[in-house]
Amino acid sequence: MVISYGSITRSEPDTLCRLRELAAAGSLATAASGDGAERTVLAGAAYELVWPIVFARVTRRFERKRGHAVCASGLTKLADECLDRFHDDVEAVVDDLLTHARRPIRHLEAWVTARLGAATVNAHRRRRGERGALQRPRLPGWLADGLGRDRWLMALAVDMLVWVGVSGTAGDQLWPVESWAQARGACTGDWQGSDPATVQREIESVLAAMRARPAWYRSFVERPIGAKRPPVVTMAVDPYGEPVLPLVPGDPDARVESELRHLAGDAVRVIVARLGRGEPAETVVVEVLHTIFGGAFTGTLDQMPHSMADPLGGIVGGLTDRSRVDRIVTEILAIVDEGDDGGALSM
Numbered sequence: 303m304v305i306s307y308g309s310i311t312r313s314e315p316d317t318l319c320r321l322r323e324l325a326a327a328g329s330l331a332t333a334a335s336g337d338g339a340e341r342t343v344l345a346g347a348a349y350e351l352v353w354p355i356v357f358a359r360v361t362r363r364f365e366r367k368r369g370h371a372v373c374a375s376g377l378t379k380l381a382d383e384c385l386d387r388f389h390d391d392v393e394a395v396v397d398d399l400l401t402h403a404r405r406p407i408r409h410l411e412a413w414v415t416a417r418l419g420a421a422t423v424n425a426h427r428r429r430r431g432e433r434g435a436l437q438r439p440r441l442p443g444w445l446a447d448g449l450g451r452d453r454w455l456m457a458l459a460v461d462m463l464v465w466v467g468v469s470g471t472a473g474d475q476l477w478p479v480e481s482w483a484q485a486r487g488a489c490t491g492d493w494q495g496s497d498p499a500t501v502q503r504e505i506e507s508v509l510a511a512m513r514a515r516p517a518w519y520r521s522f523v524e525r526p527i528g529a530k531r532p533p534v535v536t537m538a539v540d541p542y543g544e545p546v547l548p549l550v551p552g553d554p555d556a557r558v559e560s561e562l563r564h565l566a567g568d569a570v571r572v573i574v575a576r577l578g579r580g581e582p583a584e585t586v587v588v589e590v591l592h593t594i595f596g597g598a599f600t601g602t603l604d605q606m607p608h609s610m611a612d613p614l615g616g617i618v619g620g621l622t623d624r625s626r627v628d629r630i631v632t633e634i635l636a637i638v639d640e641g642d643d644g645g646a647l648s649m
Contacts, residue, residue, distance in 0.1 A: 317343055317344075317346065317347040318347045318350060318351065320343075320344075320347070321344055321347040321348060321351065321410075322410055324344070324403075325403050325406075325407040325410050325413075326406055326407060326408060327406060328403075328404060328405045328406040328407070330344070330399070330400065330403035330404075330407075331400060331401055331402060331403045331404045332404070334400035334401075341400070344400060345396055345400065348396045348399050348400060349392060349396050351399075351410065351411070351414070352392060352395045352396055352399065352414055353377075353392045355395075355411060355414055355415055355418070356388065356391050356392045356395055356418065356422075357377055357388065359415060359418055360391050360418055360422060361373075361374075361380075361384075361387070361388045361391065362374045364387075365380075365384060370384060390425065390426075390429070391422045391425070393425075394421050394422050394424070394425030394426075395414060395417070395418060395421045395422065397421075397425070398417055398420070398421035398424075398425075399414060399417075402417070429467075430467035430468075430526075439460055439463035439464050439467070440460075441456055441459055441460055441463075442518075444514070444515065445459060445511060445512060445514075445515075448511035448514055449507075449508065449511055453489065453490075454486060454489045454490050454504075455504060455507070455508060457485070457489055458482065458485075458486075458501075458504060458505070458508055459508045459511075459512070461482060461485070462477070462505065462508060462509075462523070463522065463523070465477065465478065466522075466523055466526040466527050466530070467526050468530075476527070477501075477502070477505055479498040479501045479502050479505070480498055482501045482505075483496050483497055483498050483500070483501045484496070486500070486501055486504075509523070565594055568594055569590050569591060569594045570634070570637060570638065572590050572594070573586055573587060573590050573634060573638060574638055576590070577638065583631055583635060584627065584631050587627075587630060587631045587634050588627065591630070
């Protein structure tokens with residue numbers, strides 16, 4: 303039951319009052335035991351009751367421990383993955399309330415608060431079990447031996463066993479190497495050598511040790527990793543914040559050549575039209591080439607790699623040299639006389 307920000311609204315007073323009345327009478331669990339409309343109404347009222355408690359007592363505390371100061375500042379500031387964890391915890395507490403409220407409860411908020419730890423931890427373990435991960439990750443003796451009883455590598459192995467059982471991802475990476483690099487520095491005292499690249503190599507070493515027991519590795523590492531959501535890759539941008547288009551398989555120079563031919567065809571057609579109106583050839587050629595090749599950078603021409611640093615530099619740059627201007631004008635006039643569409647234009 304994932305509920306967005308907009309869905310967290312005040313319940314009707316009578317539904318919340320009924321929830322309290324049933325809890326006070328010790329009959330809340332019985333009333334909510336079915337799957338009909340009654341449970342749906344009670345679940346909504348319970349959600350309204352417990353979510354502020356969960357955020358204040360569970361979510362805010364753990365977000366601060368994770369270093370997520372913004373997420374800890376308020377419900378609407380939670381990042382997507384943190385919001386998912388919050389909803390998981392709220393649903394766990396709602397389910398616990400509707401399942402175990404079998405005795406009279408005078409102070410409902412206090413009762414819920416007292417059960418927060420058990421409700422959220424048990425639900426977390428159930429979710430780990432559903433993904434195939436160890437519910438209580440512990441380091442087997444054989445794995446500790448395989449890691450040479452190294453304190454950091456053993457801690458890293460436990461972190462990896464915990465990580466495979468959670469739904470979150472590390473951005474576009476499989477493992478949260480950035481945060482583990484910080485943990486490595488704190489554990490070993492080697493802050494200078496605790497970088498993501500080092501941690502990545504150590505992860506591979508731990509995985510190699512885990513594969514010494516293939517069945518165990520498939521059950522508690524490979525299978526839960528496969529159940530995780532695939533990492534989402536953000537769009538790459540250039541230094542100016544503009545999206546960088548992905549490279550298409552094939553020869554990039556062929557795409558550049560094709561676009562240059564297209565621009566050359568446009569240039570020839572404009573030149574022919576202006577010459578037909580009696581304008582001076584040199585003036586027309588220089589102005590048209592400056593206009594078409596000097597400012598029209600499209601999605602292909604401004605993307606690397608090219609065989610030359612600037613595919614248009616030989617055209618626009620040549621207009622600053624008198625002898626080259628004369629040669630360019632002569633070649634273009636010959637192309638116009640032959641009726642070519644620009645495909646033979648060579649600068």
